[in-house]
Amino acid sequence: MTPFQYHRAATVAQALQLGIGGAPAFLGGGTNLVDLMRETVERPDRLVDVTGLSRAIEVTSEGGLMIGAAATNAALAEHPMVKTAYPMLSRAILAGASAQIRNMATIGGNLLQRTRCAYFYDTEGSRCNKRAPGSGCDAIGGFNRNHAILGASPACVATHPSDMCVALAALNANIHLEGVGGMRVLPFIDFHRLPGDRPEADTMLERGELITAIELPSLTLASQSTYRKVRDRSSYAFALVSVAAALEIDDGRIVDVRIAFGGVAHKPWRALVAETYLRDGPASLEAFQKAADAELAAAEPLSENGFKVDLVVRTLVAVLADLAGVQA
Amino acid sequence: MPILINGNPRSLPDDPRVSLLDFLREELHMPGTKKGCNQGACGACTVLVDGERILSCLGLAVQYEGRDITTIEGLSVDGDLHPLQKAFIEYDGFQCGYCTPGQICSAIGMASEIRRGAPSHVSADLAGDIVITREELQERMSGNLCRCGAHNGIIDAIRETMTAEVQG
Numbered sequence: 001m002t003p004f005q006y007h008r009a010a011t012v013a014q015a016l017q018l019g020i021g022g023a024p025a026f027l028g029g030g031t032n033l034v035d036l037m038r039e040t041v042e043r044p045d046r047l048v049d050v051t052g053l054s055r056a057i058e059v060t061s062e063g064g065l066m067i068g069a070a071a072t073n074a075a076l077a078e079h080p081m082v083k084t085a086y087p088m089l090s091r092a093i094l095a096g097a098s099a100q101i102r103n104m105a106t107i108g109g110n111l112l113q114r115t116r117c118a119y120f121y122d123t124e125g126s127r128c129n130k131r132a133p134g135s136g137c138d139a140i141g142g143f144n145r146n147h148a149i150l151g152a153s154p155a156c157v158a159t160h161p162s163d164m165c166v167a168l169a170a171l172n173a174n175i176h177l178e179g180v181g182g183m184r185v186l187p188f189i190d191f192h193r194l195p196g197d198r199p200e201a202d203t204m205l206e207r208g209e210l211i212t213a214i215e216l217p218s219l220t221l222a223s224q225s226t227y228r229k230v231r232d233r234s235s236y237a238f239a240l241v242s243v244a245a246a247l248e249i250d251d252g253r254i255v256d257v258r259i260a261f262g263g264v265a266h267k268p269w270r271a272l273v274a275e276t277y278l279r280d281g282p283a284s285l286e287a288f289q290k291a292a293d294a295e296l297a298a299a300e301p302l303s304e305n306g307f308k309v310d311l312v313v314r315t316l317v318a319v320l321a322d323l324a325g326v327q328a
Numbered sequence: 329m330p331i332l333i334n335g336n337p338r339s340l341p342d343d344p345r346v347s348l349l350d351f352l353r354e355e356l357h358m359p360g361t362k363k364g365c366n367q368g369a370c371g372a373c374t375v376l377v378d379g380e381r382i383l384s385c386l387g388l389a390v391q392y393e394g395r396d397i398t399t400i401e402g403l404s405v406d407g408d409l410h411p412l413q414k415a416f417i418e419y420d421g422f423q424c425g426y427c428t429p430g431q432i433c434s435a436i437g438m439a440s441e442i443r444r445g446a447p448s449h450v451s452a453d454l455a456g457d458i459v460i461t462r463e464e465l466q467e468r469m470s471g472n473l474c475r476c477g478a479h480n481g482i483i484d485a486i487r488e489t490m491t492a493e494v495q496g
Contacts, residue, residue: 006344006390031386034347035367047344049391074380078446083454094449098471099438100374100383235449235470 001037005046009053012212016180018048019208026050026210028070028109031101036114040123041131050210051106057082063218069108069211073164074099076107086216088225088244089167095229096163098236108211111165111175111191114202115158115266116238118143129155130199144302146240149309150265156199157302160192160267161238167227169268170244170260173216179209188214192267199266221248221256228319229262230311239263241312247323249283257320259295261312271295274316285328288320289313329394333358334402344390349373351389352399360400360429364473371472374430374437375399381437383471400429403436412436415485423476431472435486438468442490460491 009015019026025044027033028051036042054068057079065081076082077093093102119126119138127136139147139157147157165188173188192203205211225246231237242262248255257278259271274295281287292313299309321328330337333356341351349366352358352375364372366385373384376398403410412432415421422428447454450467458464465483474482 001345004344006388008393027391029386030388030391031368031383034386034388038367047388051391074441074446078444080455083447087454090447090454091449094447094451098371099441099448099468100371100381100434100471101368101386103380103437104382104387235467 002040002043002045004037004044006049007046008049012053012178012210015048015050015053015210016178016208018046019210020180022046024048024208026108028106028112029072029101029104030109031097031105032109032113036121039121041114041121050108054213055106060215060218065216067107067214067216069106069213071107073097073102073105073107073110076164077102084223086167086171086219086222086225088170088222088227088246089164089216091227092163092167092229092242092244095227095239095242107164107214110162111168111211111214112203112205113161116161117147117158120158130158130195130202133198133200139302141303143304145304146238146263147302147305148265149299149301149305149312150261150269150296151194152266152300152302153195153197153199155197156195156266158195158199158266159263160202160265162268163227163229163239163242163262165192165268166242166260166262167225167244168214169270170225170246170258171216171219171222172258172270173214175211176213176215177205177209178212179206183212185215189268189270195266202266219246219258221246221258224248224323225258226319226323228315230315241308241315243312243315243319245316245319245323247283247320249324252283254278254281254283254287259316261316264299264308264312271316273297278320283320283324283326285317285321285326288317288324291320292316331389331392331394332396334398335396340393341389344388346389347385348375348387348389348392348397349384352384352397358399358401361433362426362429364426364430369473370427370430371434372427372430374434374472376433376437379437379440381434398433400433403432410436412485412489415489416482419485419488420478420481421485422474422478422481427472427474427476431469431474431482434469434472435490438465438486439490441468460487462487465490 274291364370
């Protein structure tokens with residue numbers, strides 16, 4: 001680990017002040033950042049510990065939920081209102097990592113975790129445009145079974161590793177940000193980036209900007225939602241693919257639907273094509289299948305991950321069938 | 329403010345790069361907490377912070393200033409083993425023993441999670457009462473790997489001890 005200074009921020013203003021100049025990094029639970037620093041993938045010259053900032057989880061005047069960025073994954077997953085009003089979010093968090101890690105990891109940090117692409121981690125022997133811009137990508141043509149099938153670029157085929165973020169994309173949470181220039185709010189699906197020719201930038205976060213809170217909108221259909229994760233072992237593994245979905249049906253027709261995928265792209269993948277196809281249509285297996293196929297029409301699998309196309313289609317159909325109560 | 333290790337106040341390391349795990353093992357010479365993968369994949373370094381289980385390899389010691397850390401060395405009282413330690417012996421919950429301190433600290437943290445009603449990935453009803461099935465315990469303990477293959481004994485020991493404790 002390269003040497004760094006450690007500071008603990010007592011207020012947002014203090015955190016922002018400590019984040020000016022040099023190569024700072026805000027520190028949440030550290031479950032990803034400390035590991036990346038040990039591997040020298042990340043080399044900040046100082047850490048600004050923001051776990052002392054707001055971790056409150058409070059109902060908003062609009063009936064949604066405001067979640068302080070320092071809240072732990074565990075606290076959010078077991079919050080009474082999240083369990084009943086946003087079950088896909090509880091289930092997504094509980095499908096990720098282990099209980100120990102969920103006790104440490106913060107909500108803000110979860111959004112900023114980096115890809116688990118092995119070439120990104122391999123500082124000694126591999127080329128990686130995300131770690132060292134312009135050096136090349138050894139995942140393309142290499143071991144890419146876990147990599148992206150949607151929205152990738154010739155520069156980067158990495159996937160975003162978070163489960164929680166897949167649910168937040170489906171819910172279209174608002175991300176509250178604060179920088180020295182002021183505050184702003186970003187819709188969740190505009191926060192993470194596709195790689196393009198700048199894969200080193202995972203998000204739209206500006207230099208020195210801090211995530212202060214995540215706001216869940218009041219969303220009736222979210223109470224009928226779930227998250228399904230497919231992985232190589234039944235626990236404590238990253239997703240091959242995952243699906244977060246919410247479905248509201250009236251008299252056999254779909255009133256509203258929300259769908260997002262994990263494990264398939266550089267960002268949590270909101271399946272807007274499938275949603276548009278399904279909305280105002282019949283809640284039938286045939287419709288679910290066609291919607292899934294339409295979303296995956298743009299898929300461009302790599303040498304070893306072609307299986308993900310079928311896998312995510314079948315997982316989506318199964319999840320929607322479950323939510324609709326029809327036989328898959 | 330110092331850090332409390334099994335009730336004893338200790339000074340934090342000067343170098344912020346020292347992980348909580350290395351602080352315990354190398355600076356305080358408390359080797360009970362084990363270093364397995366050192367990257368958050370095995371659970372051998374599990375300790376309790378204010379009663380909650382965490383991985384000490386992924387935390388910097390300085391992050392835990394003022395907090396109350398419990399390690400495997402802090403579980404016995406006046407030489408009398410913790411009931412879970414006794415159960416691990418009774419049920420053959422280990423072979424080489426390297427994962428054992430992490431397994432035991434993890435199980436103690438798990439018991440308090442169950443007591444306060446925290447659901448798991450396999451809980452059918454997120455908001456309902458938790459039924460302590462074998463599947464529930466396996467999922468909740470999945471962050472602790474045992475390469476000797478003592479998992480069945482581990483779950484037996486935990487089930488025996490924790491069922492009584494959670495209900496009691």
